[in-house]
Amino acid sequence: MKKLFCNIFGHHYSISKKVTSHIKEYKCIHCQKQVTTDVSGNLSSLTPELQDINRTLERIYQRRHTATQQVA
Numbered sequence: 001m002k003k004l005f006c007n008i009f010g011h012h013y014s015i016s017k018k019v020t021s022h023i024k025e026y027k028c029i030h031c032q033k034q035v036t037t038d039v040s041g042n043l044s045s046l047t048p049e050l051q052d053i054n055r056t057l058e059r060i061y062q063r064r065h066t067a068t069q070q071v072a
């Protein structure tokens, strides 16, 4: 029933994780489908491969971010 809702009205994504300032992971609040922003800025299904890439990007981003900018 929830998936039918998404098929008719589209998914309702909310941000589940901020990977970098450009890449975020989203989860549908109705059916829990997870997607992520890919390198070209489109939304793709969050596959284990993309999840892996995101973890790597996140580590690089956070290291660079904390090195250049201290947030009090």
Ligand SMILES: [Zn+2]
Pocket (backbone or CB within 6 Å): 006, 010, 011, 012, 028, 029, 030, 031, 032, 033
């Ligand atoms: Zn959905």
